[in-house]
Amino acid sequence: MSVLTSLMRARAVRRGRALPVATVRHLHLSPRPLVFVPLRLAGEAAAPLGAMVGADPADPRLLVVPQPRNRELRFAFMAELAEVVLTYLDGFGAEPAGGERFADAPQILVPNPKGIAFIRLLGRSTRFRRPDGPYPVPPSVPRLGTWLTFLAERGEHAGSSLLVALTQALGAHWATGQSAVEDGNLAAQLGWIDPPPGLTGPEAADAAEDPLRTPPAGPDTDPGFDRLVLERSIAAYDESGSPGQVRAALRTQLEPTWASMWQAVELLRRLPDAGSVAGRWERDRTAFTREYRRLAEGGAPQGRRDGAVGAAHRLARLEAAQQEFAAQCAFDDPLAMVEHLLSGKAFRGTVVEVDAARRIVPPGGKRASCRPLVVVEAADPVLIPPGKTVRSPRRPRQRAEILRIEGNRVTLQLLDGMGRAAVPEPGSVPEHGQSVCYADLDLGGGRRPPLPALEETPWTHGGPPAEYVPTDDDALEAWS
Amino acid sequence: MSRLDPVRGSAEPVEHNARTIAALAVNPGCDRRAVLDAAGVDKRKTARHLGRSGAFGRSPFAQSRENSFADLVKADGAAHLLRLLRERFGLSLSEVAYVDVSDAGADRRAEVRHARTRTELARAAEGRETTGTLFDNPMLKLDVAGYEVYLEPRVIAFQVRGRFHVVEIKSFPIVDDQADAAQVSAAARQSAVYVHAMRCVFADLGLDPGRVSHEVLLVCPKDFANHPTAALIDVRPQLSVLRRQLARLKRIDHILDGLPAGFTLDLRPDAAGTPTRPAAELRTALTTVEARYAPECLDSCEMAFFCRDEARAADRVEALGRSVREELGGLESVAAVLALADGTASPTDDQQEIAARLRHVQLLYAEAVA
Numbered sequence: 079m080s081v082l083t084s085l086m087r088a089r090a091v092r093r094g095r096a097l098p099v100a101t102v103r104h105l106h107l108s109p110r111p112l113v114f115v116p117l118r119l120a121g122e123a124a125a126p127l128g129a130m131v132g133a134d135p136a137d138p139r140l141l142v143v144p145q146p147r148n149r150e151l152r153f154a155f156m157a158e159l160a161e162v163v164l165t166y167l168d169g170f171g172a173e174p175a176g177g178e179r180f181a182d183a184p185q186i187l188v189p190n191p192k193g194i195a196f197i198r199l200l201g202r203s204t205r206f207r208r209p210d211g212p213y214p215v216p217p218s219v220p221r222l223g224t225w226l227t228f229l230a231e232r233g234e235h236a237g238s239s240l241l242v243a244l245t246q247a248l249g250a251h252w253a254t255g256q257s258a259v260e261d262g263n264l265a266a267q268l269g270w271i272d273p274p275p276g277l278t279g280p281e282a283a284d285a286a287e288d289p290l291r292t293p294p295a296g297p298d299t300d301p302g303f304d305r306l307v308l309e310r311s312i313a314a315y316d317e318s319g320s321p322g323q324v325r326a327a328l329r330t331q332l333e334p335t336w337a338s339m340w341q342a343v344e345l346l347r348r349l350p351d352a353g354s355v356a357g358r359w360e361r362d363r364t365a366f367t368r369e370y371r372r373l374a375e376g377g378a379p380q381g382r383r384d385g386a387v388g389a390a391h392r393l394a395r396l397e398a399a400q401q402e403f404a405a406q407c408a409f410d411d412p413l414a415m416v417e418h419l420l421s422g423k424a425f426r427g428t429v430v431e432v433d434a435a436r437r438i439v440p441p442g443g444k445r446a447s448c449r450p451l452v453v454v455e456a457a458d459p460v461l462i463p464p465g466k467t468v469r470s471p472r473r474p475r476q477r478a479e480i481l482r483i484e485g486n487r488v489t490l491q492l493l494d495g496m497g498r499a500a501v502p503e504p505g506s507v508p509e510h511g512q513s514v515c516y517a518d519l520d521l522g523g524g525r526r527p528p529l530p531a532l533e534e535t536p537w538t539h540g541g542p543p544a545e546y547v548p549t550d551d552d553a554l555e556a557w558s
Numbered sequence: 559m560s561r562l563d564p565v566r567g568s569a570e571p572v573e574h575n576a577r578t579i580a581a582l583a584v585n586p587g588c589d590r591r592a593v594l595d596a597a598g599v600d601k602r603k604t605a606r607h608l609g610r611s612g613a614f615g616r617s618p619f620a621q622s623r624e625n626s627f628a629d630l631v632k633a634d635g636a637a638h639l640l641r642l643l644r645e646r647f648g649l650s651l652s653e654v655a656y657v658d659v660s661d662a663g664a665d666r667r668a669e670v671r672h673a674r675t676r677t678e679l680a681r682a683a684e685g686r687e688t689t690g691t692l693f694d695n696p697m698l699k700l701d702v703a704g705y706e707v708y709l710e711p712r713v714i715a716f717q718v719r720g721r722f723h724v725v726e727i728k729s730f731p732i733v734d735d736q737a738d739a740a741q742v743s744a745a746a747r748q749s750a751v752y753v754h755a756m757r758c759v760f761a762d763l764g765l766d767p768g769r770v771s772h773e774v775l776l777v778c779p780k781d782f783a784n785h786p787t788a789a790l791i792d793v794r795p796q797l798s799v800l801r802r803q804l805a806r807l808k809r810i811d812h813i814l815d816g817l818p819a820g821f822t823l824d825l826r827p828d829a830a831g832t833p834t835r836p837a838a839e840l841r842t843a844l845t846t847v848e849a850r851y852a853p854e855c856l857d858s859c860e861m862a863f864f865c866r867d868e869a870r871a872a873d874r875v876e877a878l879g880r881s882v883r884e885e886l887g888g889l890e891s892v893a894a895v896l897a898l899a900d901g902t903a904s905p906t907d908d909q910q911e912i913a914a915r916l917r918h919v920q921l922l923y924a925e926a927v928a
C-alpha cells in the first residue's frame with residue numbers, strides 16, 4: 079500500500095465514492111475474455127460444486143455437480159468445463175504453424191485471488207489423469223488440467239494478463255473508502271467504485287456484504303446458504319436423481335457475481351491502455367503460443383513440484399517480473415510514479431541549461447560521440463547517487479548518467495537515443511525550460527538472474543532434476 | 559461470585575473451546591473483547607440483538623468433512639496415526655502403545671475425565687520407557703479469566719522418549735508437500751491452546767512443562783485423497799501470543815475498575831432466551847468499553863460489524879487497515895489526514911513530516927489527474 083493509495087482511501091471515505099489511483103489501465107483487457115466464476119464444496123480441497131462460465135455476458139453457461147462427493151460427477155463436471163474452456167482456448171491456437179506467436183491469446187477472468195488458487199488446485203487434481211487404465215476420464219480432462227496449471231503459474235507473473243483476478247485489477251486502479259480486506263469482496267468493491275443510482279459507495283458496499291442480498295463471489299459459498307439451501311438440494315438429488323434443485327440453488331448464488339464480473343470489465347475497459355501493456359501482452363501471447371505448440375506435439379503435463387534450483391529460478395523470474403512491472407507502470411502513469419518521487423528513486427524538475435552539441439571520447443572508446451549535458455533544477459530532493467543511469471518517461475529508451483548533484487542542480491549526461499548522426503536528432507534532447515522527470519528504475523529487458531542452469535544444479539540441491547515423466551501412480555492418484 | 563457475573567447477567571456463560579480461545583489472541587489489545595470473553599458473554603447473540611451480525615458460522619459440509627477425516631485417522635485403534643508416528647519418530651511396530659483416556663467407566667463428567675487424563679499423563683511422564691504412548695480422548699483444563707474451561711480435543715497427545723507432542727487432525731490437504739498458509743496458521747493457533755493446556759497440567763503435577771514439545775504433529779489428508787499424512791509445525795510464536803492474552807484476561811480487574819458502577823452487558827433474556835434489553839441501552843453500555851477495531855476483526859470476532867460502524871462513525875483511519883494508518887503517519891482521524899493534506903490545519907511539531915508528505919502527494923496527484 080502506498081501513501082498515495084492510503085490518502086485516496088481517506089478521501090474516498092469523505093467523498094462516499096472510490097477515487098482513481100491510476101490514469102491508465104495497466105493490464106491488457108481482451109475484447110472477448112472468458113469469465114469464470116467457480117464454486118467449491120466447503121471443507122473439501124478441490125471438490126467443484128458448480129461454476130458459471132462464458133465469453134458472452136448474455137449467455138453464461140451454468141455447470142453444477144449435484145453431488146460434489148461423487149467422483150464420477152466431478153469428472154463429468156470437469157469434462158463439461160473442458161468443453162467450454164478448451165473450445166475458447168483453441169479459438170486462439172487454430173492458426174497455421176509458423177510465426178513466433180499467435181495473433182491473440184485467451185484471457186480468463188475470475189473474481190478474486192482465491193479463484194486463482196482454486197484453478198491451480200483443479201489443475202493439479204486433473205492434469206495427471208488418463209483416458210485409459212482403471213479410472214479412465216475423457217481425454218479433455220487432463221488437457222484442461224494442464225492448461226489450468228499453466229494459467230495459474232503464468233498468473234503469478236506481475237503484469238501478465240492471461241489469468242486475472244478482478245478484485246486485484248480493480249484495486250490497482252481505484253482506492254475505495256474501505257480496507258484491503260473488504261476490497262476482497264468484489265461486489266463491495268464495485269459498490270464503492272460504481273454504486274447503483276441513488277446509493278452512496280458505503281451504502282452499496284453495505285448491501286453487498288449481506289450474503290442474503292449478495293452471495294459471496296466464491297469459491298467459498300455462504301455457510302448459511304450451505305446450511306439452509308444447499309444441503310437440502312443435494313439431499314433432493316440423492317433421492318430423486320434430478321439435479322434441478324441444485325442447479326436452481328447455485329444459479330441464485332452465481333448470477334449476481336456474473337453480473338458484477340461484467341460490470342468490472344466495463345469499468346476497466348473505459349480506461350485507456352498503458353504504454354507498456356502491448357509489450358507485456360506480446361509476451362503473454364508468446365508464452366501461450368509455446369505452451370499450445372508444446373501440448374499439440376504431445377507434451378506431458380507439468381511435473382509435481384519444482385526442484386530446488388527450478389524453484390529458485392522461478393522465484394528470481396517472478397521477482398524480476400515484479401520489478402520490471404513496477405518500473406513500467408511508473409513510466410506509463412504519473413500516478414504510479416508518485417511513490418518513487420516520494421522515496422527519492424525519481425525526481426522532477428525544470429531544464430535550466432542544455433549543451434546539446436557536446437561531443438567527447440567516452441572512456442575506452444576511440445571516436446568522439448554525442449554526450450549532451452543537461453542541467454535540471456530538481457523540485458524534489460534527489461537521493462540517487464551520481465554515477466547512476468536514469469531514464470525519463472518521456473524518452474524511456476534514452477539513458478542519462480548523473481554526473482553531479484549540487485544542491486538541487488542535477489547535471490546529466492545523455493548516453494544514447496539520439497540517432498547515429500554527428501548531432502543529436504531533433505527532439506531527442508530535452509530543451510531549456512522543459513519540465514522533466516528522471517527515475518532510477520529497472521525497466522528490465524531480458525537480463526537473466528545469475529543462477530546455475532537447470533542442468534548444472536549442484537549436488538547440494540539434489541543434482542540436475544530428472545525431466546518429469548508421467549507415471550502410472552500419478553494417473554491413479556485418488557481424488558476422493 | 560465473580561465480578562464478571564453481573565457483567566454477563568442472567569445467561570449461562572458461553573463455552574470456550576480451542577477455537578474461541580485461539581481467537582482471543584487475534585486482537586490482544588482490545589478491552590471490549592477482553593471483557594466480553596472474560597465474562598463469557600455470547601457475542602453472536604449480542605451482535606444479532608444489535609442488528610449487526612456478520613456471516614459467521616461454519617458450513618455443515620466443512621464440519622462433516624472434518625469429522626469424517628478425524629474418524630478415519632482414529633479408526634481401528636488409530637492405525638493410520640500409529641503408522642505416521644512410527645514413520646516420523648522412527649519407531650518399530652511394537653513400540654507404540656495406545657491408551658484411550660475416555661475409557662474411564664460410566665462417569666463421563668469432565669472433571670472425572672480430566673482427573674484420569676492427569677493420572678495417565680503423570681504415569682507416562684514418570685515412567686522412563688523408550689516406547690511411545692498415544693493418548694486418545696484426553697480432557698484438558700485451562701483457566702480463562704478465572705473460569706475453568708475444559709477442552710476436549712479431537713486431538714491426541716503422544717509421548718515418546720519422555721517428550722510429549724500434541725497431535726492435531728485437520729481436514730485441509732497437504733498437496734505436493736504444501737498447504738494453505740492461512741489454514742496452517744489457524745491450526746497452529748489452535749494447537750498452541752492444547753500445548754499450553756497440557757503444560758499447565760504438567761506444571762500442576764510438579765513436572766517440567768518443557769517436556770511438552772512446542773512442535774505439534776499436524777495430520778492432514780495427502781493431496782486429494784483421504785490418505786492421512788503428517789508434518790511437524792513449530793507453535794512457539796502462537797504460544798507466546800496466547801500466554802500474553804491469557805495473562806491479560808487475568809488482569810481484567812483493571813479494565814473493570816474503569817467502568818461505571820452497575821455496568822452490564824446483560825441481554826436480559828426472557829424465558830425463551832429472547833433478549834429483551836433495549837438495543838440502544840446495550841449499545842451505550844458496549845461503547846463505554848474501549849475497542850480497538852481493525853479490519854482483521856472481520857474474520858475473528860462476532861462484534862466486528864458493530865465495532866466497524868463505531869470506528870467509521872468516529873472517522874477513524876484504523877478502519878481502513880493498519881498499514882494505511884502507518885502510511886498516513888499514525889494519524890487517527892480521516893479528518894486530520896485530509897486537513898493536513900489540504901493545508902487547512904496547521905500541523906503540530908510531530909506532524910510536520912507527515913504533513914509535508916501528504917501535501918506533496920496531494921500536489922503530485924492533482925498534477926497527474928489534471
Ligand code: SF4
Nearest residue numbers: 588851855859862865
Ligand atoms: S470486533 Fe470489536 S470487540 Fe471484537 S476484537 Fe475487534 S474491536 Fe474488539
